[in-house]
Amino acid sequence: MSIRIDHETGLITLHTLHTSYQMWADGQGVVHHLYYGPAIGGSDLRGLEFYSDCGFSPQPAGMDRQRDYSLDTLCQEYTGSGVGDYRIGCLRLAGPDGSRAADLRFVSAEAVPGKYTLPGLPAACAEDDTCETLRLKLRDAVHGLTVTLLYGVFARADVITRAALLENEGNGPIRLDKAASACLDLPFGPWELIHFHGRHCMERQPERVPLSHNIQTLRSARGASSHQHNPFAILAAPHTTEEAGECLGAMLVWSGNFKIECEVSQMQSTRLVAGVSDDDFSWTLEPGGQFAAPEVLFCYSDQGLSELSARYHRFLQRHIIRSPWRDKPRPVxxxxxxxxxxxxxxxxxxxxxxxxxxxxxxxxxxxxxxxxxxxxxxxxxxxxxxxxxxxxxxxxxxxxxxxxxxxxxxxxxxxxxxxxxxxxxxxxxxxxxxxxxxxxxxxxxxxxxxxxxxxxxxxxxxxxxxxxxxxxxxxxxxxxxxxxxxxxxxxxxxxxxxxxxxxxxxxxxxxxxxxxxxxxxxxxxxxxxxxxxxxxxxxxxxxxxxCSDDTDAIHRIKIQYGTSFGYPPCTMGSHVSASPNHQTGRSTPLSTRAVVAMAGTFGYELDLQKLTDAEKEMVKVQIAQYKQLQPLLLEGRCERLTDAVTDTCFTAWQFTAPDRSRAAVSVVVIDPQANPWPIHVRLRGLDPQALYHESLTERVYTGAALCHAGLTLPILQGDFPAVQIMIERTESL
Missing domain, CATH: 3.20.20.70 (Aldolase class I)
Known part of the structure; x- marks a missing residue:
């Protein structure tokens, strides 16, 4: 079972293939968040909680003699409003009497097979028995406001989805001024925030900043998720890299105004709250009325950012994209x-x-x-x-x-x-x-x-x-x-x-x-x-x-790089455009433009009749190459071999087949050097015991050699040269 509920202790644990998520409904009806990380089996982690008499952090009603118990210091699954937690909140409201408080207490928890749906909203879908749902019900007794927290546990995908349904079971109208989808309280840190900012023609540029004792906010108030901020954020341990370290992502299944807020508390816990932006938002819940807060996709990895991206890519392809085109080759x-x-x-x-x-x-x-x-x-x-x-x-x-x-x-x-x-x-x-x-x-x-x-x-x-x-x-x-x-x-x-x-x-x-x-x-x-x-x-x-109205190949490298942290390459529309480029005026070789466009759904956006005969022959070859490469984009794993934001000489990326039989490595030189350093790349994810033929020098290496020793490329000169290297398994040792 993916969901374990101990009705005697109030302990609830969600299990995926490699992770565990644990919470606890205490005797007061407060639902604590205890843990989200690598799998812990059947362990009870309530002993990790830290209680102290924290000055000016009040006690909830009925707990006035227990000064080390405060909503202001506890890690919670979803917060109320106006009853003693001064951190970022999930709710802001006005009840029928105009009062602003909401004290949410545990009512029930049940596990049901299958995946929940949200009225009127897109959400992840499950195939067969790939998901189990936890329905966790909280209630404010005074207003009659019920909040049902929904958890979709996709065990094999290592993803836990969250959403919230707010219902008015009282006798008068309740105005919601904020209704977040999810709160994630991490008891211990520190964490860094990776987010994806930008502008029109330069979207999803990754930026990594330490979390500190202030509120850091990602938001859009533009009526769309926006060029400026993407509704996806990653919390990473300070030393996390592509290949190692802890990180977890929060991705909204939502295309309108959003807000993702992060805060490090006075007790060093970290809170992330995500959902519809509360800027210029309100919603009136009449008696019997319901409001659905959009879904958030949570994913955790202790194997670095590359593994986190791979899990998101697989999940979006299997459980978000519904089109029959999901697994089909797309037409050029x-x-x-x-x-x-x-x-x-x-x-x-x-x-x-x-x-x-x-x-x-x-x-x-x-x-x-x-x-x-x-x-x-x-x-x-x-x-x-x-x-x-x-x-x-x-x-x-x-x-x-x-x-x-x-x-x-x-x-x-x-x-x-x-x-x-x-x-x-x-x-x-x-x-x-x-x-x-x-x-x-x-x-x-x-x-x-x-x-x-x-x-x-x-x-x-x-x-x-x-x-x-x-x-x-x-x-x-x-x-x-x-x-x-x-x-x-x-x-x-x-x-x-x-x-x-x-x-x-x-x-x-x-x-x-x-x-x-x-x-x-x-x-x-x-x-x-x-x-x-x-x-x-x-x-x-x-x-x-x-992916972007900027079709300049060199800019597109950075845009597609940032996009790849959360979204699979087969979702990225990418074309070979004219040179000089219409947005930047930059001249780039046709071969380089094609290598970059092949990292997404491939096409052309230029006047083919203006190409030379030699260039037209190149187009024929490029289309044939893409046909061979496309299965890797649809089914394979994407690896960012270099950091496209800080690269000063070249950028490289790799697509690898699920069975590790094939791979494609693309390298683009963004600043050719006089008296150059060697262009050297280490591959990832190949079978260390297998032999592979690489198309650049026609040599054969073990997978271990390609991943640990790597490849050194010949000198690439001229304006933004590029090379695409095909790696094919020949036999096993």
């Missing part, structure tokens, strides 16, 4: 965006498709500019009718010619937005997020539709359902090119406007769920100005996400 595509932008007609698209077909490309994706009066980014969004005048043909004629060439057809859409000069806005101006009496802020001359309104979601569902049902479309790129402002819903009363951003996300998830269920054969790729909504919530509907 050509996207017309950087070749044409919005200046195209059907003939130009057909010419691109014909050239792509001749080089081995499998899909053409038509990007922005195919609909409405859309000649630039100031108009058209919301009027999703094919522009026959601009293209010079019907939609089916355009698609039919592409299909006759043997290519699949894909399409760019941006359903969540509307421009004010469209028929949709003229008919339904109240559907946009705007505040009465205020001129709204705009981004890219567009407003955001209020997806918190069911009629808006139904309209979009009907429109795009018809689009996919009536036309031969194999792929959808779902974009979102501005963040939310003027968040105000015309259908909510003034006192409930704090619900609008959360309801927007419920509407988005509903729309995605309906369309992806109705069209499982369609490959959906998420996008939000590139990587502005790259999170586990979107991966529940889109098995891949456009």
């Amino acid at each position: 595509l050509i996207n017309n965006w950087e070749a044409t932008y919005m200046d195209f007609d059907a003939q130009r698209i057909w010419d691109i498709a014909r050239q792509a077909r001749d080089l081995g490309v499998e899909m053409l994706v038509l990007d922005d500019g195919w609909f409405g009066e859309r000649s630039d980014d100031s108009s058209g969004l919301g009027d999703w009718q094919f522009n026959e005048k601009k293209l010079g043909c019907t939609f089916d004629q355009l698609i039919g010619r592409v299909r006759e060439m043997g290519l699949l057809f894909g399409l760019w859409i941006e359903p969540e937005m509307v421009c004010t000069n469209t028929a949709l806005y003229a008919a339904h101006p109240d559907w946009a997020l705007t505040i009465p009496g205020r001129a709204p802020a705009t981004g890219r001359s567009q407003l955001v539709l209020d997806l918190g309104r069911p009629e808006v979601v139904d309209y979009l569902y009907s429109l795009f359902h018809r689009l996919l049902a009536e036309h031969d479309i194999a792929y959808i790129k779902w974009d979102m090119n501005r963040n939310l402002t003027d968040v105000y819903s015309r259908v909510l009363p003034p006192e409930r406007q704090g619900e609008a951003a959360y309801r927007y996300m419920l509407g988005l998830y509903s729309l995605l769920d309906r369309l992806t269920r109705d069209f499982p054969q369609v490959l959906f790729e998420g996008c939000a100005g590139g990587g502005g909504r790259f999170d586990a919530g979107m991966l529940c509907y889109c098995p891949q996400i456009w």
Whole structure:
């Protein structure tokens, strides 16, 4: 059993293959957190708790004579509010009488087979008997507020998911001003925080900082998980490396406003609280009402960051991604965006498709500019009718010619937005997020539709359902090119406007769920100005996400490096783009651009007709190489062989097959040197007793030699040279 509940002692232990998680409901009904780390078997760890008379830390009601017992110093599973714990809290509320306190006490615990679900929210799913659920019920007796903590124990995956359901079992309304998904109290430390910051065109840059006696906060208030902060954080012991040491991750399955907070307490314990951001948030729970806080994926490793990443990668592929495309090879595509932008007609698209077909490309994706009066980014969004005048043909004629060439057809859409000069806005101006009496802020001359309104979601569902049902479309790129402002819903009363951003996300998830269920054969790729909504919530509907609008290969190394700490390479949309690059002006060899793009879902985003004959032959070879490499991306393990943030000369990474029979090592020189040091890399994860052939020098080495002695590369000169080395097992010793 993964879950063990001792009803006599109140001790509850969760077991995965390599880890244990223990808590304890004491005689006062307070649920203590005791441990999360390597497996401990059946041990009772209550003896590790430390009690002391800590000045100015009050005692809860009924414990006034026991001065070493305080909610302010105990490690807890989920905190109340206003009753003596002054650290970061999980709850902030106002009861029917206006009081702000909530004293949550244990009611019950039960283990049930299978995985819980969350109403309206994406969450991990289980196959067969791969998960068991703990339902831990807490209650505030005065307000009648019940909090059910949900724990999904994926034993074989070494992941424990957490979520919270808040229900009003009282007689009056309760306003929630904060309702976190999970609290993790670590009794002992120290820990360092690894988080992933950035900006548009430079997302998910890792930064590692010590935790200290202040509150460190990661957040987005942009209506999306954002380019600036990813809803994923790692706590690592100070000396943890890729290959050794303790670390644990917290990843939200959520795509909207979020907050992850960390605090080191006066007693040296560390608290992490994660969930929906409480900035501009409130939710009114009427009697009988329920609020679902999004899921958090917790994972622990005592074998370094590489093993933590590997566990997240496997888990997301097996239990988050639901698309039938999850395990399938993805088609190599050509996207017309950087070749044409919005200046195209059907003939130009057909010419691109014909050239792509001749080089081995499998899909053409038509990007922005195919609909409405859309000649630039100031108009058209919301009027999703094919522009026959601009293209010079019907939609089916355009698609039919592409299909006759043997290519699949894909399409760019941006359903969540509307421009004010469209028929949709003229008919339904109240559907946009705007505040009465205020001129709204705009981004890219567009407003955001209020997806918190069911009629808006139904309209979009009907429109795009018809689009996919009536036309031969194999792929959808779902974009979102501005963040939310003027968040105000015309259908909510003034006192409930704090619900609008959360309801927007419920509407988005509903729309995605309906369309992806109705069209499982369609490959959906998420996008939000590139990587502005790259999170586990979107991966529940889109098995891949456009990693960044920055297609510069040298920048992409760092972006894909940071992304790989939590997200598998097969989820990263990555293309070979034009040189000089359109974002940076940097010139990079076609071979290097391909090596970098092959670390994700591979495609091209340039005018293939402008390539030389020699470059076109290279494209044919690159596509064939990617076909050989793709199984390693879908099934293998990703290793970061160098630190792409601090690399000064070269960056290297590796993909290894699950049975260790094959590996691919990629090396990109980012700063060629005069009188250079040797470029030397040690591989990882090979069978030490097996013999391997490496393609660079055509030599044979043992796995032990490649992992301990490594490979020394010949001098690589020129502008950003790269090499890809294939490692093949030949026989065992």
